[in-house]
Amino acid sequence: MLLETVNLTKKFGGLTAVDDVSFSVEKGKINAIIGPNGAGKSTFFNLVSGYYPPTSGQVFFKGEEITRLPSNKIARLGIARTFQTTNLFERATVLDNIIVGNRLRTQSNLWDAILRTPRLKREEQKCLDKAYEVLDFVNLTNHAHSVVENLTQEEKKRVAFALALATEPELVFLDEPAAGVNPDETEGLAELMKKMVDHGITVCLIEHKMQMIMSIAENIMVLNFGKKIAEGTPEDIMNDEEVIKAYLGGERHAEVK
Amino acid sequence: MSRLLLNKRFALSGLLLLVLVLPLITSNAYMIRILILTFIWTIAVYGLNLLAGYTGYLSLAHAGFFALGAYTLAILTVTVGLSYWLAFILTLVFTSIVGALIGMIALRTREHFFAIYTLCVGYIIYLIIYNWEGMTGGVRGFIGIPSPGSIGPLEFNSQISNYYLVLFFLVLTIVVIYRIVHSLQGRTFMAIRNSEDLAKTIGISTTKNKLIAFILSTFFAGLAGALFASFTRFIGPEISNITMTFDFLVYLLIGGIGTLSGPVIGTFIIVWISQELQFLQDYRMLVFGPILVILIIFAPRGISGFIIDWNLKRKAKKQQIESMKDMENNQEVKEG
Ligand SMILES: Nc1ncnc2c1ncn2[C@@H]1O[C@H](COP(=O)(O)OP(=O)(O)OP(=O)(O)O)[C@@H](O)[C@H]1O
Numbered sequence: 001m002l003l004e005t006v007n008l009t010k011k012f013g014g015l016t017a018v019d020d021v022s023f024s025v026e027k028g029k030i031n032a033i034i035g036p037n038g039a040g041k042s043t044f045f046n047l048v049s050g051y052y053p054p055t056s057g058q059v060f061f062k063g064e065e066i067t068r069l070p071s072n073k074i075a076r077l078g079i080a081r082t083f084q085t086t087n088l089f090e091r092a093t094v095l096d097n098i099i100v101g102n103r104l105r106t107q108s109n110l111w112d113a114i115l116r117t118p119r120l121k122r123e124e125q126k127c128l129d130k131a132y133e134v135l136d137f138v139n140l141t142n143h144a145h146s147v148v149e150n151l152t153q154e155e156k157k158r159v160a161f162a163l164a165l166a167t168e169p170e171l172v173f174l175d176e177p178a179a180g181v182n183p184d185e186t187e188g189l190a191e192l193m194k195k196m197v198d199h200g201i202t203v204c205l206i207e208h209k210m211q212m213i214m215s216i217a218e219n220i221m222v223l224n225f226g227k228k229i230a231e232g233t234p235e236d237i238m239n240d241e242e243v244i245k246a247y248l249g250g251e252r253h254a255e256v257k
Numbered sequence: 258m259s260r261l262l263l264n265k266r267f268a269l270s271g272l273l274l275l276v277l278v279l280p281l282i283t284s285n286a287y288m289i290r291i292l293i294l295t296f297i298w299t300i301a302v303y304g305l306n307l308l309a310g311y312t313g314y315l316s317l318a319h320a321g322f323f324a325l326g327a328y329t330l331a332i333l334t335v336t337v338g339l340s341y342w343l344a345f346i347l348t349l350v351f352t353s354i355v356g357a358l359i360g361m362i363a364l365r366t367r368e369h370f371f372a373i374y375t376l377c378v379g380y381i382i383y384l385i386i387y388n389w390e391g392m393t394g395g396v397r398g399f400i401g402i403p404s405p406g407s408i409g410p411l412e413f414n415s416q417i418s419n420y421y422l423v424l425f426f427l428v429l430t431i432v433v434i435y436r437i438v439h440s441l442q443g444r445t446f447m448a449i450r451n452s453e454d455l456a457k458t459i460g461i462s463t464t465k466n467k468l469i470a471f472i473l474s475t476f477f478a479g480l481a482g483a484l485f486a487s488f489t490r491f492i493g494p495e496i497s498n499i500t501m502t503f504d505f506l507v508y509l510l511i512g513g514i515g516t517l518s519g520p521v522i523g524t525f526i527i528v529w530i531s532q533e534l535q536f537l538q539d540y541r542m543l544v545f546g547p548i549l550v551i552l553i554i555f556a557p558r559g560i561s562g563f564i565i566d567w568n569l570k571r572k573a574k575k576q577q578i579e580s581m582k583d584m585e586n587n588q589e590v591k592e593g
Pocket residue numbers: 012015017035036037038039040041042043044084
């Protein structure tokens with residue numbers, strides 16, 4: 001396992017958004033977190049990516065504790081994430097958005113910028129190369145110079161993927177990557193996630209689209225009111241009594257079809 | 258694209274040549290004086306632009322740091338009696354250090370809280386200058402500040418030599434800012450301006466980089482202040498007043514916040530218009546107010562931003578037409 005949480009809990013005042021959750025993200029697989037609205041999925045992501053500290057519990061990445069590290073340090077360790085709502089710089093081009101994604105793997109500072117040192121030039125080239133590499137990965141090379149605000153929702157999601165990949169992660173957390181995207185395009189995004197895994201990047205996603213989850217995820221955790229109510233393969237999840245009761249309810253047969 | 262770049266280069270060289278020969282073709286001392294002051298304001302506005310325009314943090318303490326630079330130079334040269342250029346360098350170091358200390362606290366806040374916090378900082382600097390009579394001369398002001406000391410054969414006693422000295426620092430400022438903005442460091446600032454949350458998740462230390470931007474902005478404010486003190490040779494507490502910050506801000510907004518040419522364009526245009534409208538005295542604000550309002554509504558990124566956007570649109574349109582032509586051609590080929 002690549003990332004592990006132990007009794008992770010987050011309270012917002014009286015509300016326990018994430019309640020005593022222990023979960024392992026398995027290396028080289030597509031992992032998924034599902035659950036009804038407000039179940040605490042995004043909060044769980046925010047905890048493991050250092051967006052805010054947990055009330056209690058621990059997070060381990062490759063055996064090392066990262067519980068209270070700030071998010072920029074966690075990113076450097078090789079954990080990337082996307083947000084539920086894409087917050088790209090809409091008025092800039094795709095390329096301009098992506099180039100800075102590799103900044104964390106560079107060393108040049110203010111003096112390099114003012115003196116235009118060889119190191120700066122080398123690293124700027126490196127960031128540019130990386131940007132083209134990840135744009136190629138997500139099939140957006142032809143949109144490199146498009147302004148983000150003119151892209152479709154699905155293309156914006158791809159840009160967000162590309163930005164996450166530009167940080168050279170080992171593990172990516174994707175928060176509802178297919179939300180607001182039509183079924184045909186959802187297929188394409190699912191392919192993209194498989195491609196990430198093929199390239200050695202472990203994926204963990206949150207998704208409401210059950211069909212997609214059941215077809216691509218190998219390891220699923222179900223949250224309900226902040227608590228983990230089930231964990232396992234799609235098979236396990238679909239046959240889990242508690243999951244059926246709490247989440248799938250009467251729709252089970254319709255969903256499985 | 259390349260033609261545009263070439264045009265730009267051409268225009269820039271022409272402009273530089275013009276300001277270089279200007280003192281030789283005019284003997285209007287008043288005009289030279291106004292130009293020198295404009296150069297100095299422009300340097301200060303560049304500092305503000307780096308922080309407010311590129312990093313997204315609007316500091317209202319900018320005049321405070323400008324005054325800090327001016328008074329530090331005055332005190333170090335006159336009261337302490339240091340040689341001019343040593344005092345000059347120490348002034349820059351000192352304003353940057355004060356900037357770092359204040360930035361560390363101020364940057365814990367965001368958006369309007371940051372603006373309010375820095376507004377208070379600026380006011381406190383004003384109060385200190387106003388009340389610490391023994392050191393600053395209080396309301397009477399500080400007189401007898403020396404002109405820049407000579408560097409080898411270069412002396413800076415005449416107005417014209419001061420003109421070139423200040424112009425030198427302005428060009429240096431523009432080059433440095435240009436390089437910062439067009440580097441990974443500049444992209445880092447802009448990533449923070451766009452979304453601090455996103456910047457953090459792609460591994461950028463927002464705390465460190467915001468502080469760098471803040472220190473840089475105070476550095477350029479201090480530089481402008483030091484040049485101002487030794488050019489006017491008399492300073493009063495009003496240079497640290499909030500109205501001065503608002504002047505800088507108006508220059509920046511009209512020229513174009515977050516653009517490279519904005520500070521120059523805004524400062525020159527507003528100073529020039531104010532000169533032309535001098536007969537109106539304080540009623541000038543009746544003219545500026547509406548201009549500013551109209552500009553913010555129709556061109557939120559100022560004159561410079563308006564031109565940039567207009568160019569982009571034109572380019573996009575051209576591309577569209579070209580791709581449409583391509584499609585037509587392809588169709589013809591197919592049909593033929
Ligand atoms: N910063 C916050 N402060 C207070 N409450 C919060 C905060 N963030 C989330 N919550 C609350 O925590 C609970 C879990 O929210 P979360 O966003 O994690 O749900 P989710 O499972 O991602 O839901 P969705 O599927 O709608 O995205 C919700 O009740 C939400 O209102």
